[in-house]
Amino acid sequence: MSSVSVSPTQEGSRQKTFLEEVIENTPGDCHLLNCIQCGTCGGSCPSGQDMDHTPRAIFAMISAGLKKEVLKSNTPWYCVSCYYCTVRCPQSVHITDIMYTLKRLAVKERVYDDSKAPDFSKTFIDWVENYGRAFELGLMSMHMIKHNPFGVFKMAGMGMGMISKGRMAFTPTRIKGMDSLKAILNKAKELEAMA
Amino acid sequence: MKYSYFPGCSLERNASAYHVSAMAIAEPLGMEFVEVEDWNCCGATEYVSLNLTASYALIARNLAQAAKETSTKQLVAPCSACYLNLKKCDAYMEESPSLEEKINLALAAGGLSYKGGTLKVRHLLDVVVNDVGYDAIAAKVTRPLKGLRVAPYYGCMIVRPKLGENGTFDNPEYPTTLDKLLKVLGATVIDFPLKAHCCGGHMTQISESTGFELIRRLIKGATDYKADLIVTLCPMCQLNLDAFQGAMNSHFNTNYHMPVLYFTQMIGLAFGMDAASLGIGTELVDARDALSKIGVEVPEAELVVKKPPKEALPMPSLPEEK
Numbered sequence: 141m142s143s144v145s146v147s148p149t150q151e152g153s154r155q156k157t158f159l160e161e162v163i164e165n166t167p168g169d170c171h172l173l174n175c176i177q178c179g180t181c182g183g184s185c186p187s188g189q190d191m192d193h194t195p196r197a198i199f200a201m202i203s204a205g206l207k208k209e210v211l212k213s214n215t216p217w218y219c220v221s222c223y224y225c226t227v228r229c230p231q232s233v234h235i236t237d238i239m240y241t242l243k244r245l246a247v248k249e250r251v252y253d254d255s256k257a258p259d260f261s262k263t264f265i266d267w268v269e270n271y272g273r274a275f276e277l278g279l280m281s282m283h284m285i286k287h288n289p290f291g292v293f294k295m296a297g298m299g300m301g302m303i304s305k306g307r308m309a310f311t312p313t314r315i316k317g318m319d320s321l322k323a324i325l326n327k328a329k330e331l332e333a334m335a
Numbered sequence: 336m337k338y339s340y341f342p343g344c345s346l347e348r349n350a351s352a353y354h355v356s357a358m359a360i361a362e363p364l365g366m367e368f369v370e371v372e373d374w375n376c377c378g379a380t381e382y383v384s385l386n387l388t389a390s391y392a393l394i395a396r397n398l399a400q401a402a403k404e405t406s407t408k409q410l411v412a413p414c415s416a417c418y419l420n421l422k423k424c425d426a427y428m429e430e431s432p433s434l435e436e437k438i439n440l441a442l443a444a445g446g447l448s449y450k451g452g453t454l455k456v457r458h459l460l461d462v463v464v465n466d467v468g469y470d471a472i473a474a475k476v477t478r479p480l481k482g483l484r485v486a487p488y489y490g491c492m493i494v495r496p497k498l499g500e501n502g503t504f505d506n507p508e509y510p511t512t513l514d515k516l517l518k519v520l521g522a523t524v525i526d527f528p529l530k531a532h533c534c535g536g537h538m539t540q541i542s543e544s545t546g547f548e549l550i551r552r553l554i555k556g557a558t559d560y561k562a563d564l565i566v567t568l569c570p571m572c573q574l575n576l577d578a579f580q581g582a583m584n585s586h587f588n589t590n591y592h593m594p595v596l597y598f599t600q601m602i603g604l605a606f607g608m609d610a611a612s613l614g615i616g617t618e619l620v621d622a623r624d625a626l627s628k629i630g631v632e633v634p635e636a637e638l639v640v641k642k643p644p645k646e647a648l649p650m651p652s653l654p655e656e657k
Contacts, residue, residue, distance in 0.1 A: 167387065167427045167434055186533045190545045218545065221380045222533035223495035227507040236496065243384040257541045261381040268382070268393070272375040274344035283540060291543075294585070298578055298619070302349065305617045307578075309348040316373045320445035321396060327444035328392035331437050335388070 158207040165335075166234065166241045174231035175199045181225035181235050191215045195225055195235050198242070211249055216242040217257035256287050269325060272315030277308050336466055339401045339410045339454070340368035343417040343570070344376050349578075350414075350570030352614025356599035357413055357459060359613055363475055363606055364467045368411065371401045377420040380536060391434065392441040394424040399447040402454055413459040413599075415492035415569035422456040426498045458493050460568050460598065461504040464512045469519045477607040479521025482628050485601070486527040486562035487513040488553065490534055490572040507531070513598060517566060520605040529556040534575040539582075547583045550575050554583070554591045563625040564594040566601055573597065578619050594622035604631055 156164070163172055175196075182194030192213040193201065201210050219239040226236050243261075246252045263282050267275040280299075284291050302308040315321065346354040361368055374397050382390035398421060401410045412418040428435040428451030435451050442448050463472070495507045505512045510531055517524045529552060538546030553576060557565050567573050577595040584591055595618060603613040610616060610626065610633045623633045 165387065167391075168430050186549055187538070187545050190542065217541065218538075220491075220533050220536045220538055220549070222491040222536075223507075224491075224533075226496040234496075240383045241387075244387060247385055258384070260537065260540050261384045264379065264381040265385060268376045268378065273347070274376045274379065276344075276349060280540070294582060298582055301581070301619045302578060305619065307349045307351070307617060313347065315375050317375075317445070320447070321375055321393075324392050324396055324441050324445035324447070325389050328389040328438075328441035329386060331440060332386050332388035 158205045158210070159202050161207075161245070162202055162238060162241055165245065166237050168234065168237075170234040170238055170241075171232045172199065172202070172234075172238060175203075175233050176231055178230060180228050180230065181233075184224040184228050185219075186222060186224070187218045187220050191218045195219075195239070199233075199238075208251060210242065211246040211251045212253055214252075214254060215239070216246065217252070217254070259283070259286060267312055269322070270318075271312045272318055272321050273313045275309070275312035277310060278312060336365065336409075336462075337367045337369065337407045338457075338462065339371055339404050339407055341371050341374055341377075341397060341401065341410060341412045341417055341421065343412060343414040345414055345570035345574070349574060350597075352617045353413055353570055353573070353597045353599060355612075355614040356597055356603050359608060360463075360599055360602045360606065364463065364472070364602075366462065366467065369404055369407070371397060371410070372403065374400060377417045379416050379420070388437055388441065391424050391427070391438050394420050395428065395438045395442055395449050396445065396447060397421060398425060398454060399442055399449040402449060408454055409462075410454045410456050411459055411462050412456065413568070414571070415458065415490055416571055418456065418458045419492040422498055425451055425454060425456055427451070429499075458504070458568070460493065460512060460516075463598075463602070464516055465504065469515060472516065472602065473519045476520060476605045478605055478629065478631075480517070480601065480605055480629050481521050483522045483625065484525060484561060484563045485517050485522045486525050486557040486560060486565045487517055487530055488527065488557075488565050488567045488572060488576075488595075489513060489531050490567070490569050491531065493568060494531055513566065513568065516598065517601065520601055522601070525557075525560045525562055527557065527560060527562070529553050534569075534572040536571060536575075539575065539579055543586065546575075547579070547586045550579055550583045551587055551589070551591075554580060554593045557593050558591055562593070563628060564596055564622060566598050567595055568598050573618075580620050592620060594618060594620045594625050596622060604629070610634070 179196045182188050182196045188194050193215050198215050216239040223236050247258050260283050264279050378390045378393045439448050489510045494503050494505050494510045514524050535546040535549035573595050600613045610631055616633050
């Protein structure tokens with residue numbers, strides 16, 4: 141880790157390292173530089189066995205500047221946001237937040253191998269950006285049509301159950317202040333693009 | 336005590352039983368909830384995967400709306416994901432002036448503003464056990480949940496991560512507040528080793544084998560400990576463990592039957608309220624056998640299918656959909 145320079149770039153004299161990029165895009169102080177490669181994160185991860193690389197390996201790869209390999213891997217998309225790694229990390233690395241950063245960078249660079257998870261997030265947010273609230277039926281059906289058409293039969297029982305118990309709305313709810321929310325989100329996206 | 340209340344999208348429909356039961360126990364527990372005006376979705380775990388500034392601005396709009404209510408500085412969320420999002424946004428805005436400035440630039444476009452640290456974001460369980468307190472709850476119990484073996488299940492986002500100076504209100508690895516609460520209600524509480532493990536969140540939609548395995552572990556764990564039911568405090572956990580239990584059973588060719596109810600429903604039952612008024616009967620895994628142990632009758636599950644309104648068919652489309 142010590143070989144990686146993190147001093148501020150001088151007047152753009154060199155390109156930012158991938159490590160710097162990850163740190164910069166994570167809110168607050170994420171302590172990524174303090175990682176000691178102990179592996180407590182991977183050992184605590186409930187979905188670690190399905191990941192291409194455990195978080196520990198990902199952090200070593202980030203330090204080594206393996207940007208493409210990191211952003212292509214399924215690791216961040218298999219993070220279930222349980223925060224076990226985050227609370228157990230002896231160096232207080234904000235691991236879950238860094239996984240979100242990697243997802244955002246992968247979406248920005250469009251380098252992920254499997255689009256299922258990013259598409260799910262996008263479909264979820266499409267409803268929110270247009271109505272202000274999440275819409276489960278719309279999300280589930282649109283996602284399944286795109287990524288799992290035969291899953292409809294598998295999930296039919298559950299869907300019918302939810303409908304018969306009155307737990308599924310057929311129409312989305314729109315908030316009153318939709319114009320204000322749209323203005324806020326558009327401005328936020330503008331600011332994000334500038335960063 | 337008076338609180339601002341952020342129900343969240345799940346409680347509008349799929350988890351309406353949680354909302355209904357929370358409202359039912361509010362009065363006997365002396366809690367007054369004022370719903371945040373025109374609140375919006377918190378973005379769950381999805382928006383922050385796409386756009387950092389927009390995801391925090393989305394959450395911050397709710398904080399700004401809630402801060403308009405001047406009679407209380409306490410903001411309560413019953414959903415663990417909403418709770419963490421609101422708390423995290425508030426904490427990071429307070430911690431990072433540059434983030435706070437950026438978010439406020441976005442909020443200003445909608446005529447709003449928020450200063451990090453203005454509100455205290457709390458989970459409903461925290462308020463119930465720490466503000467109302469175990470003694471006050473015990474005093475109201477008229478139908479102790481005697482003989483009912485329950486598995487207290489916290490999930491992730493209520494106890495993790497630690498944020499700000501005060502951290503979390505319960506232990507991130509081995510929480511006990513829900514255990515104590517259920518004991519006060521008279522139930523037999525099993526020492527559930529998986530109580531703070533993950534339900535899988537949205538993984539059923541991303542990778543079925545990953546999602547179903549996480550659900551299986553929890554259901555099997557509670558079954559092995561001979562629990563009659565699992566008690567939860569999060570709509571996502573309830574959805575995964577209850578609504579996806581059938582699909583999980585088909586996936587593994589198993590035959591588990593483990594009802595999953597909300598802690599607010601358990602409080603209501605112990606206070607002598609009838610099951611229907613607490614939204615009991617809307618769970619997909621039938622809880623009637625379990626509840627008959629404490630003499631609670633759940634009305635025969637009636638079909639509450641409402642015909643979808645005409646405008647709902649075909650599927651509503653997004654205005655900006657290309």
